[in-house]
Amino acid sequence: MTLRLYDTRAQLLRDFVPLDPENVTMYVCGPTVQSGPHIGHVRAALSFDLLRRWLSHDGTRVTFVRNVTDIDDKVLANATDAEPWWALAYRMEQEFTSAYSAIGILPPTYEPRATASVPQMQELISTLIERGHAYPAPDGSGDVYFDVRSWAEYGSLTNQSVDAMEAAADADPRGKRNPQDFALWKGAKPGEPADATWASPWGPGRPGWHIECSAMSRRYLGDAFDIHGGGLDLRFPHHENELAQSTAAGLGFAQYWVHNGLVTVGGQKMSKSLGNFTLASDVLKTHEPLVVRYALAAAHYRSSLDLTDASWAEAEAALGRIETFLQRARRHAPGDLDAAAQLPAAFVAAMDDDLGVPQALAVVHETVRAGNSALDAGQTDAVLDAARSVLAMTDVLGLGPGGTGSGGEGATASALDALVQTMITQRAQARADKDWAAADRIRDAIAAAGITLEDSPAGTHWSIDG
Known part of the structure:
Protein backbone atom coordinates (compact mmCIF):
# COMPACT_ATOMS: atom_id res chain seq x y z
CA MET A 1 0.00 0.00 0.00
CA THR A 2 1.27 3.46 -0.90
CA LEU A 3 1.32 6.13 1.80
CA ARG A 4 -1.72 8.37 1.47
CA LEU A 5 -1.82 11.81 3.04
CA TYR A 6 -4.72 14.20 3.42
CA ASP A 7 -3.83 17.24 1.33
CA THR A 8 -5.54 20.25 2.88
CA ARG A 9 -5.44 22.21 -0.35
CA ALA A 10 -6.99 19.43 -2.43
CA GLN A 11 -9.27 18.45 0.49
CA LEU A 12 -8.79 14.76 -0.18
CA LEU A 13 -6.47 11.85 0.46
CA ARG A 14 -3.69 11.67 -2.10
CA ASP A 15 -1.08 9.02 -2.81
CA PHE A 16 2.24 10.44 -1.69
CA VAL A 17 4.66 10.62 -4.60
CA PRO A 18 7.80 12.61 -3.70
CA LEU A 19 9.63 14.75 -6.23
CA ASP A 20 12.77 12.73 -5.50
CA PRO A 21 12.08 9.17 -4.26
CA GLU A 22 15.49 9.12 -2.58
CA ASN A 23 15.05 12.38 -0.65
CA VAL A 24 11.69 13.46 0.76
CA THR A 25 11.62 17.19 1.54
CA MET A 26 9.50 18.68 4.33
CA TYR A 27 9.08 22.21 5.64
CA VAL A 28 7.19 22.74 8.90
CA CYS A 29 6.37 26.11 10.40
CA GLY A 30 8.17 26.28 13.72
CA PRO A 31 7.57 28.51 16.71
CA THR A 32 7.38 32.26 17.01
CA VAL A 33 9.56 32.57 20.08
CA GLN A 34 7.94 35.40 22.02
CA SER A 35 7.23 33.09 24.99
CA GLY A 36 7.58 29.46 26.03
CA PRO A 37 5.76 26.51 24.41
CA HIS A 38 2.35 25.31 25.49
CA ILE A 39 1.31 21.70 25.04
CA GLY A 40 -0.41 22.52 21.74
CA HIS A 41 2.94 23.53 20.25
CA VAL A 42 4.43 20.23 21.34
CA ARG A 43 1.52 18.25 19.86
CA ALA A 44 2.05 20.02 16.51
CA ALA A 45 5.77 19.25 16.47
CA LEU A 46 5.08 15.63 17.44
CA SER A 47 2.63 15.19 14.55
CA PHE A 48 5.35 15.92 12.02
CA ASP A 49 7.96 13.98 13.97
CA LEU A 50 5.73 10.92 13.56
CA LEU A 51 5.31 11.60 9.84
CA ARG A 52 9.03 12.07 9.43
CA ARG A 53 9.80 8.85 11.31
CA TRP A 54 7.37 6.91 9.12
CA LEU A 55 8.77 8.35 5.90
CA SER A 56 12.30 7.39 6.98
CA HIS A 57 11.63 4.04 8.68
CA ASP A 58 12.63 2.10 5.56
CA GLY A 59 15.86 4.05 5.11
CA THR A 60 14.50 6.82 2.89
CA ARG A 61 16.34 10.10 3.38
CA VAL A 62 14.13 12.90 4.72
CA THR A 63 15.35 16.50 4.65
CA PHE A 64 13.29 18.11 7.38
CA VAL A 65 13.30 21.88 7.90
CA ARG A 66 11.58 23.59 10.84
CA ASN A 67 12.14 27.30 11.16
CA VAL A 68 12.33 29.65 14.14
CA THR A 69 10.56 33.00 13.81
CA ASP A 70 12.87 35.13 15.93
CA ILE A 71 11.83 38.55 14.60
CA ASP A 72 8.16 39.46 14.87
CA ASP A 73 5.84 42.06 16.40
CA LYS A 74 5.13 39.73 19.34
CA VAL A 75 8.82 39.18 20.06
CA LEU A 76 9.44 42.94 20.08
CA ALA A 77 6.39 43.52 22.28
CA ASN A 78 7.60 41.05 24.94
CA ALA A 79 11.16 42.35 25.07
CA THR A 80 12.28 44.55 27.95
CA ASP A 81 15.17 46.87 28.69
CA ALA A 82 16.72 44.07 30.73
CA GLU A 83 16.19 41.47 28.01
CA PRO A 84 16.41 42.71 24.40
CA TRP A 85 14.29 41.06 21.72
CA TRP A 86 17.13 38.90 20.41
CA ALA A 87 17.98 37.62 23.91
CA LEU A 88 14.32 36.83 24.62
CA ALA A 89 14.01 35.02 21.29
CA TYR A 90 17.06 32.89 21.99
CA ARG A 91 15.93 31.99 25.52
CA MET A 92 12.47 31.00 24.32
CA GLU A 93 13.96 29.00 21.43
CA GLN A 94 15.88 26.97 24.01
CA GLU A 95 12.64 26.30 25.91
CA PHE A 96 11.01 24.95 22.75
CA THR A 97 14.05 22.80 22.00
CA SER A 98 14.03 21.44 25.55
CA ALA A 99 10.33 20.51 25.38
CA TYR A 100 10.73 18.87 21.97
CA SER A 101 13.78 16.91 23.09
CA ALA A 102 12.10 15.77 26.32
CA ILE A 103 9.47 13.75 24.46
CA GLY A 104 11.81 12.44 21.80
CA ILE A 105 11.07 14.74 18.87
CA LEU A 106 14.02 14.36 16.52
CA PRO A 107 16.02 17.50 15.75
CA PRO A 108 15.40 18.88 12.25
CA THR A 109 17.92 18.54 9.47
CA TYR A 110 18.04 22.33 9.38
CA GLU A 111 16.50 24.78 11.84
CA PRO A 112 16.99 28.23 10.33
CA ARG A 113 16.26 31.44 12.19
CA GLN A 122 14.49 40.82 0.10
CA GLU A 123 15.35 38.97 -3.11
CA LEU A 124 11.92 37.34 -3.15
CA ILE A 125 10.18 40.67 -2.46
CA SER A 126 12.08 42.29 -5.35
CA THR A 127 10.95 39.47 -7.66
CA LEU A 128 7.31 40.00 -6.63
CA ILE A 129 7.58 43.75 -7.31
CA GLU A 130 9.14 43.09 -10.73
CA ARG A 131 6.35 40.63 -11.61
CA GLY A 132 3.66 43.13 -10.63
CA HIS A 133 2.41 41.32 -7.51
CA ALA A 134 3.82 43.64 -4.85
CA TYR A 135 4.28 47.37 -4.40
CA PRO A 136 6.09 49.75 -2.07
CA ALA A 137 3.73 52.02 -0.13
CA PRO A 138 3.52 55.39 -1.89
CA ASP A 139 3.68 57.31 1.40
CA GLY A 140 7.41 56.70 1.85
CA SER A 141 6.89 54.61 4.99
CA GLY A 142 9.12 51.83 3.69
CA ASP A 143 6.30 49.28 3.76
CA VAL A 144 5.93 46.79 0.90
CA TYR A 145 2.66 44.91 0.36
CA PHE A 146 1.54 41.90 -1.63
CA ASP A 147 -1.28 42.89 -3.97
CA VAL A 148 -3.81 40.10 -3.41
CA ARG A 149 -6.00 41.14 -6.35
CA SER A 150 -3.06 40.76 -8.72
CA TRP A 151 -3.01 37.01 -8.13
CA ALA A 152 -6.16 35.25 -9.28
CA GLU A 153 -5.41 32.14 -7.23
CA TYR A 154 -5.30 33.99 -3.92
CA GLY A 155 -7.59 32.15 -1.50
CA SER A 156 -7.16 28.75 -3.17
CA LEU A 157 -5.72 27.06 -0.07
CA THR A 158 -8.71 27.89 2.12
CA ASN A 159 -11.32 28.21 -0.66
CA GLN A 160 -12.14 31.84 0.07
CA SER A 161 -12.79 34.81 -2.16
CA VAL A 162 -10.92 38.04 -1.51
CA ASP A 163 -14.17 39.93 -1.02
CA ALA A 164 -15.16 37.60 1.84
CA MET A 165 -11.86 38.08 3.69
CA GLU A 166 -11.28 40.44 6.57
CA ALA A 167 -8.63 43.13 6.26
CA ALA A 168 -5.08 41.94 6.90
CA ALA A 169 -4.06 43.00 10.39
CA ASP A 170 -0.36 42.20 10.13
CA ALA A 171 0.71 45.76 9.36
CA ASP A 172 -0.34 49.40 9.51
CA PRO A 173 -2.88 49.98 6.70
CA ARG A 174 -0.97 53.11 5.59
CA GLY A 175 -0.39 53.01 1.86
CA LYS A 176 -2.41 49.85 1.12
CA ARG A 177 -4.29 49.51 -2.15
CA ASN A 178 -6.63 46.88 -0.72
CA PRO A 179 -7.45 46.16 2.93
CA GLN A 180 -6.57 42.49 2.39
CA ASP A 181 -3.06 43.23 1.09
CA PHE A 182 -0.47 41.89 3.52
CA ALA A 183 2.98 43.10 4.49
CA LEU A 184 6.10 41.71 2.87
CA TRP A 185 8.37 44.37 4.37
CA LYS A 186 7.62 46.61 7.36
CA GLY A 187 9.22 50.01 7.39
CA ALA A 188 10.91 50.99 10.65
CA LYS A 189 8.74 52.88 13.14
CA PRO A 190 9.78 55.33 15.83
CA GLY A 191 10.44 53.60 19.13
CA GLU A 192 11.40 50.23 17.67
CA PRO A 193 14.88 48.90 18.50
CA ALA A 194 17.52 50.03 16.03
CA ASP A 195 18.98 46.51 15.93
CA ALA A 196 15.61 45.13 14.79
CA THR A 197 15.92 46.79 11.38
CA TRP A 198 17.79 45.93 8.20
CA ALA A 199 18.72 48.13 5.26
CA SER A 200 16.66 47.49 2.14
CA PRO A 201 15.87 49.04 -1.27
CA TRP A 202 12.65 50.37 0.29
CA GLY A 203 14.22 51.82 3.41
CA PRO A 204 15.19 50.41 6.82
CA GLY A 205 12.76 47.87 8.26
CA ARG A 206 12.18 44.18 8.83
CA PRO A 207 10.45 41.33 7.02
CA GLY A 208 6.80 40.44 7.38
CA TRP A 209 5.99 37.08 8.94
CA HIS A 210 4.73 35.36 5.78
CA ILE A 211 7.70 36.13 3.53
CA GLU A 212 10.03 34.55 6.07
CA CYS A 213 8.80 31.00 5.48
CA SER A 214 8.66 31.36 1.70
CA ALA A 215 12.28 32.50 1.63
CA MET A 216 13.57 29.92 4.11
CA SER A 217 11.82 26.96 2.50
CA ARG A 218 13.25 27.98 -0.87
CA ARG A 219 16.74 28.51 0.54
CA TYR A 220 16.94 25.09 2.19
CA LEU A 221 14.70 22.93 -0.02
CA GLY A 222 14.65 24.62 -3.42
CA ASP A 223 11.93 26.16 -5.58
CA ALA A 224 9.66 23.12 -5.07
CA PHE A 225 9.48 20.61 -2.25
CA ASP A 226 7.21 17.80 -1.12
CA ILE A 227 5.37 18.62 2.11
CA HIS A 228 4.49 21.83 3.89
CA GLY A 229 3.21 21.24 7.41
CA GLY A 230 1.83 23.22 10.30
CA GLY A 231 -1.05 23.66 12.67
CA LEU A 232 -4.59 23.99 11.35
CA ASP A 233 -4.71 27.53 12.73
CA LEU A 234 -1.94 28.55 10.29
CA ARG A 235 -3.94 27.80 7.15
CA PHE A 236 -5.17 31.39 7.05
CA PRO A 237 -3.65 33.83 6.74
CA HIS A 238 -0.12 32.47 7.08
CA HIS A 239 -0.12 29.52 4.73
CA GLU A 240 -2.53 31.15 2.29
CA ASN A 241 -0.13 34.08 2.03
CA GLU A 242 2.94 31.86 1.73
CA LEU A 243 1.32 29.97 -1.15
CA ALA A 244 0.31 33.17 -2.94
CA GLN A 245 3.64 34.97 -2.71
CA SER A 246 5.72 31.89 -3.59
CA THR A 247 3.66 30.83 -6.59
CA ALA A 248 3.29 34.42 -7.77
CA ALA A 249 7.09 34.59 -7.74
CA GLY A 250 7.15 31.62 -10.10
CA LEU A 251 8.08 28.92 -7.59
CA GLY A 252 6.64 25.41 -7.54
CA PHE A 253 6.51 25.53 -3.72
CA ALA A 254 4.75 22.79 -1.72
CA GLN A 255 3.28 19.75 -3.47
CA TYR A 256 1.29 18.60 -0.39
CA TRP A 257 -0.20 20.62 2.45
CA VAL A 258 -0.54 18.74 5.75
CA HIS A 259 -2.11 20.29 8.84
CA ASN A 260 -2.42 18.92 12.35
CA GLY A 261 -5.48 19.42 14.54
CA LEU A 262 -5.40 21.62 17.61
CA VAL A 263 -5.30 20.94 21.31
CA THR A 264 -8.51 22.26 22.84
CA VAL A 265 -9.68 23.20 26.32
CA GLY A 266 -13.39 22.60 26.81
CA GLY A 267 -13.78 22.54 23.03
CA GLN A 268 -11.98 25.87 22.56
CA LYS A 269 -8.60 26.19 20.82
CA MET A 270 -5.68 26.39 23.23
CA SER A 271 -3.76 29.59 22.55
CA LYS A 272 -1.64 32.21 24.25
CA SER A 273 -3.92 34.99 23.06
CA LEU A 274 -6.92 33.37 24.77
CA GLY A 275 -4.97 32.69 27.96
CA ASN A 276 -6.26 29.10 28.21
CA PHE A 277 -2.96 27.36 27.59
CA THR A 278 -1.01 24.81 29.61
CA LEU A 279 2.74 25.24 29.45
CA ALA A 280 4.68 22.22 28.25
CA SER A 281 7.12 22.66 31.14
CA ASP A 282 4.27 22.31 33.66
CA VAL A 283 3.01 19.11 32.00
CA LEU A 284 6.52 17.64 31.97
CA LYS A 285 6.93 18.37 35.67
CA THR A 286 3.98 16.14 36.54
CA HIS A 287 4.10 13.45 33.83
CA GLU A 288 6.86 11.24 32.47
CA PRO A 289 7.99 12.35 29.00
CA LEU A 290 7.03 9.03 27.40
CA VAL A 291 3.53 9.34 28.88
CA VAL A 292 3.23 12.82 27.37
CA ARG A 293 4.37 11.55 23.98
CA TYR A 294 1.90 8.66 24.05
CA ALA A 299 -5.39 10.77 18.75
CA HIS A 300 -5.19 11.06 14.95
CA TYR A 301 -2.99 13.99 13.99
CA ARG A 302 -5.81 15.78 12.13
CA SER A 303 -8.29 15.53 15.01
CA SER A 304 -8.79 17.97 17.86
CA LEU A 305 -7.34 16.74 21.12
CA ASP A 306 -8.98 17.71 24.40
CA LEU A 307 -6.53 16.72 27.14
CA THR A 308 -7.83 15.77 30.58
CA ASP A 309 -6.43 13.95 33.61
CA ALA A 310 -7.84 10.77 32.10
CA SER A 311 -5.65 11.27 29.01
CA TRP A 312 -2.47 10.99 31.05
CA ALA A 313 -3.77 8.07 33.14
CA GLU A 314 -4.76 6.11 30.02
CA ALA A 315 -1.37 6.76 28.40
CA GLU A 316 0.47 5.65 31.54
CA ALA A 317 -1.59 2.46 31.78
CA ALA A 318 -1.08 1.65 28.09
CA LEU A 319 2.68 2.09 28.34
CA GLY A 320 2.66 -0.03 31.49
CA ARG A 321 1.02 -2.90 29.64
CA ILE A 322 3.64 -2.74 26.89
CA GLU A 323 6.56 -2.57 29.31
CA THR A 324 5.21 -5.36 31.53
CA PHE A 325 4.96 -7.70 28.54
CA LEU A 326 8.49 -6.87 27.36
CA GLN A 327 9.86 -7.47 30.86
CA ARG A 328 8.10 -10.84 31.07
CA ALA A 329 9.32 -11.77 27.62
CA ARG A 330 12.94 -10.97 28.46
CA ARG A 331 12.75 -13.16 31.57
CA HIS A 332 10.96 -16.17 30.12
CA ALA A 333 11.92 -16.30 26.44
CA PRO A 334 15.64 -16.84 25.97
CA GLY A 335 16.76 -15.26 22.75
CA ASP A 336 17.58 -11.91 21.22
CA LEU A 337 14.45 -9.79 21.62
CA ASP A 338 16.16 -6.87 19.90
CA ALA A 339 16.76 -8.75 16.67
CA ALA A 340 15.27 -7.03 13.64
CA ALA A 341 11.63 -7.83 13.00
CA GLN A 342 9.28 -7.12 10.13
CA LEU A 343 6.52 -4.69 10.98
CA PRO A 344 3.07 -6.33 11.08
CA ALA A 345 1.07 -5.75 7.89
CA ALA A 346 -1.81 -4.23 9.87
CA PHE A 347 0.56 -1.71 11.45
CA VAL A 348 1.99 -0.72 8.07
CA ALA A 349 -1.50 -0.38 6.60
CA ALA A 350 -2.57 1.89 9.47
CA MET A 351 0.46 4.15 9.13
CA ASP A 352 0.14 4.30 5.34
CA ASP A 353 -3.49 5.38 5.72
CA ASP A 354 -2.87 9.07 6.47
CA LEU A 355 -0.61 8.27 9.42
CA GLY A 356 -3.21 6.32 11.38
CA VAL A 357 -1.33 6.21 14.68
CA PRO A 358 -4.41 5.29 16.79
CA GLN A 359 -4.98 2.21 14.61
CA ALA A 360 -1.26 1.44 14.69
CA LEU A 361 -1.30 1.57 18.50
CA ALA A 362 -4.22 -0.85 18.45
CA VAL A 363 -1.98 -3.28 16.55
CA VAL A 364 0.75 -2.80 19.19
CA HIS A 365 -1.65 -3.71 22.01
CA GLU A 366 -3.15 -6.62 20.07
CA THR A 367 0.38 -7.98 19.67
CA VAL A 368 1.03 -7.48 23.39
CA ARG A 369 -2.10 -9.48 24.24
CA ALA A 370 -1.06 -12.27 21.88
CA GLY A 371 2.42 -12.27 23.40
CA ASN A 372 1.06 -12.54 26.94
CA SER A 373 -1.12 -15.47 25.88
CA ALA A 374 1.93 -17.14 24.34
CA LEU A 375 3.84 -16.59 27.57
CA ASP A 376 1.09 -18.22 29.58
CA ALA A 377 1.10 -21.16 27.17
CA GLY A 378 4.89 -21.49 27.20
CA GLN A 379 5.16 -20.85 23.44
CA THR A 380 8.67 -19.38 23.35
CA ASP A 381 8.91 -18.79 19.59
CA ALA A 382 5.58 -16.94 19.55
CA VAL A 383 6.71 -14.83 22.51
CA LEU A 384 9.91 -13.85 20.71
CA ASP A 385 8.02 -12.96 17.52
CA ALA A 386 5.53 -10.81 19.44
CA ALA A 387 8.18 -9.04 21.51
CA ARG A 388 10.31 -8.27 18.48
CA SER A 389 7.27 -6.92 16.63
CA VAL A 390 6.31 -4.73 19.60
CA LEU A 391 9.84 -3.34 19.83
CA ALA A 392 9.90 -2.63 16.08
CA MET A 393 6.54 -0.83 16.18
CA THR A 394 7.29 1.23 19.28
CA ASP A 395 10.66 2.18 17.82
CA VAL A 396 8.95 3.61 14.71
CA LEU A 397 6.58 5.59 16.95
CA GLY A 398 9.34 6.81 19.24
CA LEU A 399 7.73 4.94 22.14
CA GLY A 400 10.34 2.26 22.62
CA PRO A 401 12.92 1.98 25.42
CA GLY A 402 14.82 5.25 25.53
CA GLY A 403 12.40 6.69 22.99
CA THR A 404 12.27 10.12 24.63
CA GLY A 405 15.94 10.41 25.36
CA SER A 406 15.03 11.62 28.84
CA GLY A 407 17.25 10.84 31.76
CA GLY A 408 14.55 11.55 34.31
CA GLU A 409 12.52 8.45 33.55
CA GLY A 410 15.54 6.19 33.84
CA ALA A 411 16.55 7.70 37.17
CA THR A 412 13.03 7.30 38.52
CA ALA A 413 12.86 3.68 37.36
CA SER A 414 16.22 2.89 38.97
CA ALA A 415 15.16 4.41 42.28
CA LEU A 416 11.84 2.54 42.24
CA ASP A 417 13.56 -0.73 41.38
CA ALA A 418 15.95 -0.32 44.31
CA LEU A 419 13.08 0.25 46.72
CA VAL A 420 11.00 -2.67 45.46
CA GLN A 421 13.99 -5.01 45.43
CA THR A 422 14.65 -4.11 49.07
CA MET A 423 11.06 -5.02 49.96
CA ILE A 424 11.31 -8.25 47.96
CA THR A 425 14.44 -9.17 49.92
CA GLN A 426 12.70 -8.38 53.20
CA ALA A 445 2.09 -2.97 50.79
CA ILE A 446 3.67 -3.65 47.42
CA ALA A 447 0.27 -4.51 45.89
CA ALA A 448 -1.26 -1.33 47.33
CA ALA A 449 1.33 0.65 45.39
CA GLY A 450 0.08 -0.91 42.15
CA ILE A 451 2.98 -3.35 41.83
CA THR A 452 2.59 -7.03 40.97
CA LEU A 453 5.06 -9.67 42.16
CA GLU A 454 5.72 -12.76 40.08
CA ASP A 455 7.44 -15.65 41.86
CA SER A 456 9.36 -18.15 39.74
CA PRO A 457 12.19 -20.67 40.20
CA ALA A 458 14.56 -17.95 38.97
CA GLY A 459 13.46 -15.51 41.66
CA THR A 460 10.81 -12.86 42.24
CA HIS A 461 10.17 -10.20 39.64
CA TRP A 462 7.97 -7.14 39.83
CA SER A 463 5.97 -5.07 37.37
CA ILE A 464 3.57 -2.14 37.40
CA ASP A 465 -0.09 -3.17 37.26
CA GLY A 466 -1.76 -2.34 33.99
Missing part, protein backbone atom coordinates in the same frame (compact mmCIF):
# COMPACT_ATOMS: atom_id res chain seq x y z
CA ALA A 114 14.41 34.09 10.24
CA THR A 115 17.04 36.72 11.03
CA ALA A 116 19.65 34.69 9.13
CA SER A 117 17.74 34.78 5.81
CA VAL A 118 16.81 38.45 5.40
CA PRO A 119 18.76 38.83 2.09
CA GLN A 120 16.79 35.91 0.61
CA MET A 121 13.54 37.54 1.76
CA ALA A 295 -1.03 10.86 25.13
CA LEU A 296 -0.34 13.41 22.39
CA ALA A 297 0.11 10.72 19.72
CA ALA A 298 -2.91 8.62 20.68
CA ARG A 427 9.72 -10.50 52.18
CA ALA A 428 12.00 -13.40 51.21
CA GLN A 429 13.72 -13.21 54.61
CA ALA A 430 10.35 -13.16 56.40
CA ARG A 431 9.28 -16.26 54.50
CA ALA A 432 12.58 -17.97 55.31
CA ASP A 433 11.93 -17.16 58.97
CA LYS A 434 8.39 -18.50 58.55
CA ASP A 435 7.05 -15.11 59.63
CA TRP A 436 4.08 -15.41 57.31
CA ALA A 437 2.29 -12.37 58.76
CA ALA A 438 5.26 -10.11 57.99
CA ALA A 439 5.65 -11.59 54.50
CA ASP A 440 1.97 -10.95 53.78
CA ARG A 441 2.18 -7.36 55.07
CA ILE A 442 5.09 -6.62 52.75
CA ARG A 443 3.33 -8.18 49.78
CA ASP A 444 0.12 -6.24 50.56
